[in-house]
Amino acid sequence: MTETARTAAESAGKPPGLRERMRATVRAEVVDVAHRLFTEQGFDRTTVDQIAAEVGLSRASLFRYFGTKEQIVLGRLEESGRLIAEALAARPDDERPWEALRRSFDVLTRRNEQAPEQALTYLRMLQETPSLRAGHHEKQLIWQGLLVPEIARRLGVSPDRPEDTRPSALAAAALACLDVASTGWVACEGTVPLAELLDRAMGALSE
Amino acid sequence: MTETARTAAESAGKPPGLRERMRATVRAEVVDVAHRLFTEQGFDRTTVDQIAAEVGLSRASLFRYFGTKEQIVLGRLEESGRLIAEALAARPDDERPWEALRRSFDVLTRRNEQAPEQALTYLRMLQETPSLRAGHHEKQLIWQGLLVPEIARRLGVSPDRPEDTRPSALAAAALACLDVASTGWVACEGTVPLAELLDRAMGALSE
DNA sequence: CACGGATCTGATACTCGGTATCAAATTGAG
DNA sequence: CTCAATTTGATACCGAGTATCAGATCCGTG
Numbered sequence: 001m002t003e004t005a006r007t008a009a010e011s012a013g014k015p016p017g018l019r020e021r022m023r024a025t026v027r028a029e030v031v032d033v034a035h036r037l038f039t040e041q042g043f044d045r046t047t048v049d050q051i052a053a054e055v056g057l058s059r060a061s062l063f064r065y066f067g068t069k070e071q072i073v074l075g076r077l078e079e080s081g082r083l084i085a086e087a088l089a090a091r092p093d094d095e096r097p098w099e100a101l102r103r104s105f106d107v108l109t110r111r112n113e114q115a116p117e118q119a120l121t122y123l124r125m126l127q128e129t130p131s132l133r134a135g136h137h138e139k140q141l142i143w144q145g146l147l148v149p150e151i152a153r154r155l156g157v158s159p160d161r162p163e164d165t166r167p168s169a170l171a172a173a174a175l176a177c178l179d180v181a182s183t184g185w186v187a188c189e190g191t192v193p194l195a196e197l198l199d200r201a202m203g204a205l206s207e
Numbered sequence: 208m209t210e211t212a213r214t215a216a217e218s219a220g221k222p223p224g225l226r227e228r229m230r231a232t233v234r235a236e237v238v239d240v241a242h243r244l245f246t247e248q249g250f251d252r253t254t255v256d257q258i259a260a261e262v263g264l265s266r267a268s269l270f271r272y273f274g275t276k277e278q279i280v281l282g283r284l285e286e287s288g289r290l291i292a293e294a295l296a297a298r299p300d301d302e303r304p305w306e307a308l309r310r311s312f313d314v315l316t317r318r319n320e321q322a323p324e325q326a327l328t329y330l331r332m333l334q335e336t337p338s339l340r341a342g343h344h345e346k347q348l349i350w351q352g353l354l355v356p357e358i359a360r361r362l363g364v365s366p367d368r369p370e371d372t373r374p375s376a377l378a379a380a381a382l383a384c385l386d387v388a389s390t391g392w393v394a395c396e397g398t399v400p401l402a403e404l405l406d407r408a409m410g411a412l413s414e
Numbered sequence: 415c416a417c418g419g420a421t422c423t424g425a426t427a428c429t430c431g432g433t434a435t436c437a438a439a440t441t442g443a444g
Numbered sequence: 445c446t447c448a449a450t451t452t453g454a455t456a457c458c459g460a461g462t463a464t465c466a467g468a469t470c471c472g473t474g
Contacts, residue, residue: 004314016392017292017355019442019450019451020440022231030245032353047429047430048430048431048433049275049430049433052270057257057452057453058452058453058454059453059454060433060452060453060454060455061451061452063431063432063433064451066406067432068431068432069430069431069432098412131341131350132370133344133345134341134342134344134345135337135341137340137341137344138337138340139340141340142295152376158378162390162391162394162395163391163395163399163404164407165384165387165388165391165404165405165407165411165460166407166410166411167409168387168390168391169383169384169387169388169408169409169412170411170412171409172380172383172384172386172387173379173380173384173412175383176371176380176383177376177379177380179379180375180376180379181372181376183257183369183375184369184370184372184375187369193314195457197370200371200372200373200376201372201373201375201376202376203373203377204377205305205377205380205412205413206375207413207414228421233429254458254460255460255461256459257460265423265424265425266421266424266425266426267424267425267462268422268423270460270461270462271422271423272463273462275461276459276460276461289417315428333454
């Protein structure tokens with residue numbers, strides 16, 4: 001629904017259908033192969049044709065699974081956004097928005113603690129490759145869009161009022177802190193816990 | 208120095224030299240022509256060949272003046288970053304970092320007030336074109352890099368300590384607020400002053 | 415002024431990401 | 445089984461960006 005090319009019988013039909021399952025497995029394998037190649041040779045030095053050939057797919061078909069090369073890498077961020085938004089909605093109503101945002105990021109810090117090595121190489125690639133940095137920021141804008149309504153609700157602000165910049169500002173600033181913390185985490189090679197860097201970052205803004 | 212292709216005798220020699228002046232003139236004309244075409248037909252629907260032809264330059268030479276198509280648009284942001292950094296350095300030492308950041312952005316809000324129509328179309332293009340949004344964010348990261356040392360100084364923090372995320376967090380969050388305010392300003396078609404939107408945005412974070 | 419090295423230019427050819435099209439193959443429902 | 449919908453690969457195309465190279469232009473020096 002977001003931007004991935006979809007089939008006609010998408011999120012509607014109850015029976016998963018053999019076709020849909022095949023599609024999912026192929027997608028997964030593309031992601032696997034591509035990630036291996038990316039970490040081996042770097043994102044830019046890996047061509048789409050190479051990935052397609054390795055998976056045993058035609059170039060054209062690969063582009064039907066993933067609209068762009070970036071999406072192969074950034075696809076998983078879609079889910080992360082939903083998770084953060086859900087976590088935020090689950091925070092108690094009387095919690096201060098800033099604190100609620102901080103806590104909603106724990107779904108990410110926890111995941112990183114569980115597979116630090118993997119997260120480290122993934123984030124490193126994301127930060128070292130300019131085109132991926134750009135795409136990552138686009139995703140963050142989507143995350144921001146997911147978080148803003150809940151922040152607005154907690155602030156008692158009507159959602160679609162572009163002249164009240166407070167909800168967007170809180171969400172955008174929190175995500176900026178998350179980025180700063182992630183960058184620092186990669187720079188430290190993961191020696192300092194991400195949660196701690198994030199605490200310091202967001203703490204600097206709550207006085 | 209940043210990324211624009213430069214000549215050997217760059218920022219060193221005292222005499223401007225005819226060659227350098229010509230270069231500057233051509234650069235300026237390219238920017239003019241390109242901006243006209245971009246606003247007329249949109250960034251994506253304008254090809255580099257079209258710009259080159261209109262300026263009377265070969266495609267190859269155009270790429271010697273501007274390494275990428277984006278740089279034709281984003282070039283001016285370089286200067287803005289320097290201006291903000293200078294304004295920040297000029298703020299009184301006892302001012303709170305957040306307030307100092309807010310005030311350093313006035314160099315931008317003032318400029319927008321002086322030529323609102325022009326700023327509006329420029330920002331609109333920047334926000335509506337995905338590839339430009341990406342490039343714009345890259346520039347903001349550079350701005351962040353310019354601001355961080357001064358923030359660190361005011362906080363009494365050694366600059367190159369990636370584990371202390373506070374200076375970066377303050378700079379990144381402030382720039383995020385600036386983005387939010389700019390987006391709102393464009394959405395409002397400039398009816399609400401940018402400075403006011405920015406006050407609200409950054410005010411939401413200082414409590 | 416003339417020369418010679420450094421620089422700029424245009425032309426050409428190339429790589430790579432992404433789009434469009436079309437006929438053949440595959441699937442799944444009736 | 446059959447037929448319509450979908451998927452696939454092949455091909456051709458477009459635009460951004462890079463590399464190369466020969467010719468033109470500039471500029472300091474003798």
